[in-house]
Each structure stands twice: as C-alpha cells, then as structure tokens.
Amino acid sequence: MGKGQQTRERLMDIAEASVLTKGFGATSIDEIIAEAEITKSGFFYHFRDKNELARAMLLRYVENEDKVLDEIFDRARELHDDPLHAFLIGLKLFAEMMADLPSGHPGCLVATVCYNERLFDQKIRDLNERAVLAWRERFLTELRAIAEIYPPKDKVNLEALADMVSSTVEGGIVMSKALGQPKILAEQILLFRSYVKLLFLPAVN
Amino acid sequence: MGKGQQTRERLMDIAEASVLTKGFGATSIDEIIAEAEITKSGFFYHFRDKNELARAMLLRYVENEDKVLDEIFDRARELHDDPLHAFLIGLKLFAEMMADLPSGHPGCLVATVCYNERLFDQKIRDLNERAVLAWRERFLTELRAIAEIYPPKDKVNLEALADMVSSTVEGGIVMSKALGQPKILAEQILLFRSYVKLLFLPAVN
DNA sequence: TGTACATCAGTGAACGCGCGTTCACTGATGTAC
DNA sequence: TGTACATCAGTGAACGCGCGTTCACTGATGTAC
Numbered sequence: 001m002g003k004g005q006q007t008r009e010r011l012m013d014i015a016e017a018s019v020l021t022k023g024f025g026a027t028s029i030d031e032i033i034a035e036a037e038i039t040k041s042g043f044f045y046h047f048r049d050k051n052e053l054a055r056a057m058l059l060r061y062v063e064n065e066d067k068v069l070d071e072i073f074d075r076a077r078e079l080h081d082d083p084l085h086a087f088l089i090g091l092k093l094f095a096e097m098m099a100d101l102p103s104g105h106p107g108c109l110v111a112t113v114c115y116n117e118r119l120f121d122q123k124i125r126d127l128n129e130r131a132v133l134a135w136r137e138r139f140l141t142e143l144r145a146i147a148e149i150y151p152p153k154d155k156v157n158l159e160a161l162a163d164m165v166s167s168t169v170e171g172g173i174v175m176s177k178a179l180g181q182p183k184i185l186a187e188q189i190l191l192f193r194s195y196v197k198l199l200f201l202p203a204v205n
Numbered sequence: 206m207g208k209g210q211q212t213r214e215r216l217m218d219i220a221e222a223s224v225l226t227k228g229f230g231a232t233s234i235d236e237i238i239a240e241a242e243i244t245k246s247g248f249f250y251h252f253r254d255k256n257e258l259a260r261a262m263l264l265r266y267v268e269n270e271d272k273v274l275d276e277i278f279d280r281a282r283e284l285h286d287d288p289l290h291a292f293l294i295g296l297k298l299f300a301e302m303m304a305d306l307p308s309g310h311p312g313c314l315v316a317t318v319c320y321n322e323r324l325f326d327q328k329i330r331d332l333n334e335r336a337v338l339a340w341r342e343r344f345l346t347e348l349r350a351i352a353e354i355y356p357p358k359d360k361v362n363l364e365a366l367a368d369m370v371s372s373t374v375e376g377g378i379v380m381s382k383a384l385g386q387p388k389i390l391a392e393q394i395l396l397f398r399s400y401v402k403l404l405f406l407p408a409v410n
Numbered sequence: 411t412g413t414a415c416a417t418c419a420g421t422g423a424a425c426g427c428g429c430g431t432t433c434a435c436t437g438a439t440g441t442a443c
Numbered sequence: 444t445g446t447a448c449a450t451c452a453g454t455g456a457a458c459g460c461g462c463g464t465t466c467a468c469t470g471a472t473g474t475a476c
Contacts, residue, residue, distance in 0.1 A: 025227060040431090
C-alpha cells in the first residue's frame with residue numbers, strides 16, 4: 001500500500017469513528033484533518049467532496065463486513081457438514097467475535113446512513129440497500145438448505161428470518177450503545193440462535 | 206394547550222422529523238424556524254439552546270412511547286388472563302400498529318441519540334439509558350410471570366429476552382429504512398413473537 | 411368599568427466562528443530514453 | 444548514469460455562506476384593585 005492509499009485509509013478510519021458517534025453532518029473535515037495531521041487541501045486531494053468520502057467509507061465498510069461474514073460462516077461449514085448445525089456454529093462464532101471486541105462494536109455505518117438518509121445522494125442510499133439485500137440473500141441461502149432438511153416448527157417467512165440476522169445485529173448495537181454494555185449485542189445474537197434451534201432442531205434437551 | 210405550548214410542540218415535531226432523517230448535527234435551527242414560520246428569536250424564547258431542544262424532544266418521545274406500550278399491553282391483558290397469551294396478543298397488536306403506520310415508522314429518537322452520542326451532554330445520555338432500562342423492566346415483569354407458569358424450552362436469560370423486544374424494534378426500524386419497506390418492522394416483531402411461542406408454549410401446532 | 415402593571419410570545423438586527431470548497435502552487439518520487 | 448518530464452501527495456491562502464447565540468425591544472393578553 002502506497003503512501004497515498006495509507007493516508008486515504010487513515011482519513012476514512014478517523015471519519016468513520018466520528019460518523020458513528022456524531023453523525024455525518026456533525027463530522028467536519030477540519031476535525032478529520034486535525035486528527036490526521038494533514039492540511040485541508042490534502043483532504044481534497046483524496047476526496048472530491050464530503051459525499052465522496054461517505055461513498056468510499058460505506059463501500060469499504062460493507063466490503064469488510066462481507067469478508068468477515070464469509071470467514072465466519074465458511075469456517076462454520078468446515079466444522080460441520082449439516083447446514084443447520086453449521087449455521088448454529090456460525091452464529092456462535094459470530095457472537096463470540098462480537099463479545100471479544102475490546103470496547104464493544106463501534107456501530108454500523110449502514111444504520112447511520114439510514115438515520116442520515118437526507119444527507120446522502122441516491123448513489124449512497126442504493127449502495128446501502130444493496131448491502132442489506134446481499135446479507136438477506138446470504139442467509140436466505142443457508143436457511144433454505146436448512147428448511148429442506150428440517151421442517152420449521154412454526155410458519156415463518158424465510159426471507160424475514162434471513163433479515164432477522166441483520167436486524168438482530170443492528171438492534172443489538174443500538175441496545176449496547178444505549179446502555180453502554182457491549183455484551184448485549186452478543187447476547188442478542190445468541191437469542192436469535194436459540195430461536196433457530198427451537199424452530200428447526202427436532203429435539204432440544 | 207396555550208399558544209406558546211402549541212408552538213413549542215410544533216417546533217419539536219419539525220425538529221424530530223429532521224433529526225430522524227438527517228441527524229441532530231445536520232438539523233439547523235434556521236431550517237426548523239423556516240418550516241415553523243417563526244423567527245430565530247422566537248425559537249430561543251422556547252428553548253435556551255439547541256441542547257435543550259434535544260432534551261425536551263427526547264423526553265416527549267420517550268413518554269409517548271411508554272404511553273403507547275402501556276395502552277397496547279394493558280389492552281392485551283384485558284383480552285386474556287394468561288400472561289403468556291396476553292403477551293402474545295400484545296405483540297400481535299404491536300406488530301399490527303407498526304404495520305398500519307402510513308409511511309412506515311419514522312425512526313426512533315433513542316437510536317439517533319446512540320449514533321449521535323458525542324453531540325449530547327450526560328443528562329441526555331442518561332435520560333436515554335433510563336428509557337431503555339424502563340423498557341427492559343416492563344417486559345421482564347411480563348416474562349417472569351410467564352416463565353413461572355411455562356418453563357422455557359431453552360436456557361435463556363430473561364433480562365436479555367426482555368431487551369430483545371426493544372432490540373427487535375430498533376433493528377426492524379433500521380432494516381425498514383435501509384430497504385424502504387415499512388412492513389419489515391412488523392415482520393420482525395412477529396418473528397420475535399414466534400420465538401416466544403416456541404420458547405414457552407407447550408404445544409405448537 | 412377603568413387603569414396599572416406583569417407576563418407571554420414573540421420580532422429584528424447583529425455577532426463571530428466554523429464550515430465546505432476552490433485555486434494556484436510545490437517538493438518528492440517514478441519513468442523513459 | 445544523467446537528464447527531462449510526469450505523476451503523486453500534498454501546501455497555503457482565500458472565499459462566502461450558514462451556523463448557534465445574544466440583546467434590546469414590542470404588541471397582545473391576563474390579572475389586581
């Protein structure tokens with residue numbers, strides 16, 4: 001990674017932390033460049049305007065989340081051949097990873113885009129929507145494979161159930177932040193896992 | 206309600222809609238007073254500063270949410286004596302109410318406080334935390350009564366399960382906003398309801 | 411009923427600071443021949 | 444190896460606008476006697 005790309009990443013790191021705690025509108029370029037120890041013109045060398053920073057930041061965030069989810073659920077499938085058990089293992093690994101974040105999950109950029117929607121252009125909102133739809137497809141694929149083998153014990157819409165993964169994470173992050181208790185996010189993921197167990201597993205002890 | 210109080214409410218209505226779509230930092234007083242058709246000095250007659258607007262807005266929001274939840278779950282208890290069935294009825298009523306919002310849930314102020322935490326003073330963050338803790342206590346009371354009669358089929362922390370109500374709503378709102386599909390929130394509440402059924406109900410058809 | 415005064419619900423003008431953005435310029439590094 | 448040029452990764456100064464806040468003032472309504 002060249003010097004330019006390094007600075008660019010650093011600017012996005014600083015901006016992301018600020019956006020997650022102050023919102024995009026209250027995150028000023030002055031503040032970012034002060035922390036990055038660069039001039040304002042240096043910032044505009046890397047990003048045409050503030051909206052391009054937002055776009056680049058969101059793109060990077062979503063790609064990283066996808067990578068993390070790939071790793072976790074690929075690993076889970078390595079550990080068990082059965083789709084249900086692999087999914088349950090994946091959720092456990094996911095919860096553990098969230099519990100291990102030193103000062104809790106810093107927040108989800110996708111959520112801030114939703115709660116700052118009028119600050120962004122259509123391009124960014126589309127990117128945000130596609131990211132969430134990709135998560136839906138990812139988990140829907142797993143759930144369909146599970147439901148083929150294990151008939152669900154309650155009538156559920158698998159698409160909504162797939163969304164429940166993302167929903168649980170988004171909700172868990174808000175609850176963790178509101179109460180200042182990082183562990184809540186992991187707890188919520190484990191409750192979702194409990195639901196999946198009760199819904200699909202034939203015999204729960 | 207006097208003329209002053211009416212203006213005050215109107216200012217908060219406008220501010221709330223803006224905060225939920227742009228964040229607190231990007232919500233300007235100029236913008237609020239333009240929509241309210243009042244001068245800037247008129248605004249400062251009602252609120253000492255911007256932070257007092259935030260405090261008043263959050264307080265009003267939380268009190269209203271509490272009132273709505275009271276109504277729904279009181280009504281549910283009127284409809285069924287058994288605590289589990291009353292709770293399930295309450296969740297159904299809640300989901301229906303969320304589904305009936307004409308253009309979807311506008312967003313939760315508690316979530317925006319979390320994602321704008323560095324913009325607010327300790328007083329506001331405390332108020333936010335107390336609101337979430339009150340929701341926890343509310344649902345924990347119901348869940349304890351349920352668990353006394355119906356032994357849960359999976360080992361769950363009832364406090365976390367109580368939090369799951371708020372978490373589901375927060376997550377569902379984010380998902381609804383991200384995908385522009387208001388119905389998602391109601392779906393997520395019904396999935397939580399399905400979990401409660403599977404967890405406590407002895408025989409699900 | 412009339413008068414004096416207080417409170418309510420604002421107005422109008424001004425303030426200084428911080429914001430995002432532009433523009434002309436520059437030293438260091440990389441590449442072609 | 445030396446030279447010419449291009450690209451990279453920025454600097455420095457200036458811009459105009461919008462922001463939150465203050466202050467002295469005011470007309471309308473309410474209250475006491």
